[in-house]
Amino acid sequence: xxxxxxxxxxxxxxxxxxxxxxxxxxxxxxxxxxxxxxxxxxxxxxxxxxxxxxxxxxxxxxxxxxxxxxxxxxxxxxxxxxxxxxxxxxxxxxxxxxxxxxxxxxxxxxxxxxxxxxxxxxxxxxxxxxxxxxxxxxxxxxxxxxxxxxxxxxxxxxxxxxxxxxxxxxxxxxxxxxxxxxxxxxxxxxxxxxxxxxxxxx
Amino acid sequence: xxxxxxxxxxxxxxxxxxxxxxxxxxxxxxxxxxxxxxxxxxxxxxxxxxxxxxxxxxxxxxxxxxxxxxxxxxxxxxxxxxxxxxxxxxxxxxxxxxxxxxxxxxxxxxxxxxxxxxxxxxxxxxxxxxxxxxxxxxxxxxxxxxxxxxxxxxxxxxxxxxxxxxxxxxxxxxxxxxxxxxxxxxxx
Numbered sequence: 001x002x003x004x005x006x007x008x009x010x011x012x013x014x015x016x017x018x019x020x021x022x023x024x025x026x027x028x029x030x031x032x033x034x035x036x037x038x039x040x041x042x043x044x045x046x047x048x049x050x051x052x053x054x055x056x057x058x059x060x061x062x063x064x065x066x067x068x069x070x071x072x073x074x075x076x077x078x079x080x081x082x083x084x085x086x087x088x089x090x091x092x093x094x095x096x097x098x099x100x101x102x103x104x105x106x107x108x109x110x111x112x113x114x115x116x117x118x119x120x121x122x123x124x125x126x127x128x129x130x131x132x133x134x135x136x137x138x139x140x141x142x143x144x145x146x147x148x149x150x151x152x153x154x155x156x157x158x159x160x161x162x163x164x165x166x167x168x169x170x171x172x173x174x175x176x177x178x179x180x181x182x183x184x185x186x187x188x189x190x191x192x193x194x195x196x197x198x199x200x201x202x
Numbered sequence: 203x204x205x206x207x208x209x210x211x212x213x214x215x216x217x218x219x220x221x222x223x224x225x226x227x228x229x230x231x232x233x234x235x236x237x238x239x240x241x242x243x244x245x246x247x248x249x250x251x252x253x254x255x256x257x258x259x260x261x262x263x264x265x266x267x268x269x270x271x272x273x274x275x276x277x278x279x280x281x282x283x284x285x286x287x288x289x290x291x292x293x294x295x296x297x298x299x300x301x302x303x304x305x306x307x308x309x310x311x312x313x314x315x316x317x318x319x320x321x322x323x324x325x326x327x328x329x330x331x332x333x334x335x336x337x338x339x340x341x342x343x344x345x346x347x348x349x350x351x352x353x354x355x356x357x358x359x360x361x362x363x364x365x366x367x368x369x370x371x372x373x374x375x376x377x378x379x380x381x382x383x384x385x386x387x388x389x390x
Contacts, residue, residue, distance in 0.1 A: 031281075053280065055304075056303060056307065057302070057303025057304065057307075058269070058299065058300050058304040059299075060269070061269060061270070061273035061276075061300065061304065063273075064265075064270045064271075064273030064274045064277065065273045065274070065277035065280075066277060067274050067277060068238070068273065068274040068276060068277025068278035068279070068280070068281065068283075068285070069277040069278065069280060069281040070277075070281075071261065071274070071277075071278055071281075071283065072238075072277070072278040072279075072280075072281025072282050072283035073281045073282065073283075090266075090267065090269065090270060091266075092265070092267055092270060093265075093267075093270045093273075095266060096240075096263070096264075096265045096266060096270060096274075099263065100263060185307040185308040186307070186308065186309050188308070189280060189308045189309065189310070192280055196280065196281055196282065197282075198280065
């Protein structure tokens with residue numbers, strides 16, 4: 001992180017901890033899309049829910065997939081967990097979401113400045129780019145850094161009733177994900193569709 | 203020629219009985235309850251895109267990349283709403299990773315409508331090379347694809363392909379050839 005970004009008054013948090021705090025707040029079968037890698041490992045470890053979708057590839061598509069769910073089910077809140085490296089791969093999606101203004105979409109960016117799962121190499125943004133500033137510049141007016149865990153919980157509460165898309169970014173440490181998602185894509189999708197009430201189990 | 207007339211006819215009007223290629227595609231999407239249409243633009247697709255925007259049945263919008271559009275319709279399918287992605291050949295070329303890691307393994311009926319550049323009068327060498335990568339990618343993933351050249355076959359191929367994609371939960375690519383659409387011509 002550059003000296004300028006170090007001056008940002010944001011605590012470095014832990015991904016599994018904040019993911020668990022988010023899940024604890026979900027009382028209405030909200031959908032959660034876990035991005036590729038550690039964000040969905042920690043989503044799994046925080047306790048499997050049928051409304052969770054776990055990506056196995058397609059880096060950068062957590063927000064677009066969540067947007068699709070949000071457009072299909074406008075009465076359900078949809079959360080997406082994305083890493084900083086993944087977001088960099090699909091920055092254009094921020095403008096698409098800003099243009100469509102889905103009221104029920106909440107984007108959470110876990111920023112540790114590294115491609116953790118591939119060997120912890122720094123991303124090109126590390127120390128030079130501010131992802132919240134990029135989101136704001138993309139037209140997502142309701143974008144902010146969470147200062148600490150309490151602030152994160154407050155922002156999630158606010159996002160639950162916001163009338164437009166919200167983006168919450170957190171600085172996180174470099175601890176690996178706690179669990180490992182099972183890797184059966186058809187089972188993941190089918191369970192998710194059951195969880196969203198789109199299908200009945202056989 | 204019929205094709206030339208289609209190209210110059212009123213582009214955004216889709217009145218009943220309209221037998222232009224773009225009107226047939228629009229009506230076929232509608233009949234199959236495909237209402238979410240993200241696209242990355244293409245000159246040849248312009249009358250279809252205008253028609254979709256003009257019809258409130260559809261939620262039609264531009265995305266920054268084709269991958270994004272595939273993610274959106276995949277999420278929508280899982281949430282119970284059907285969609286299709288419109289793109290050009292060069293956009294399809296960006297999709298190998300997304301097809302192989304999302305649409306195919308998760309068994310999502312991704313409907314892709316691809317305007318074919320790179321053939322029959324292509325004037326841009328880059329476009330013609332990109333076009334040659336498309337069918338090998340589709341074949342390597344064993345993806346269903348059809349190249350539509352004739353107006354009289356369009357509705358049958360599009361309608362049956364969409365129904366097959368949905369019922370077999372498999373992606374399909376409908377490739378709109380210049381013989382159908384008139385393609386893009388060198389005009390500078």
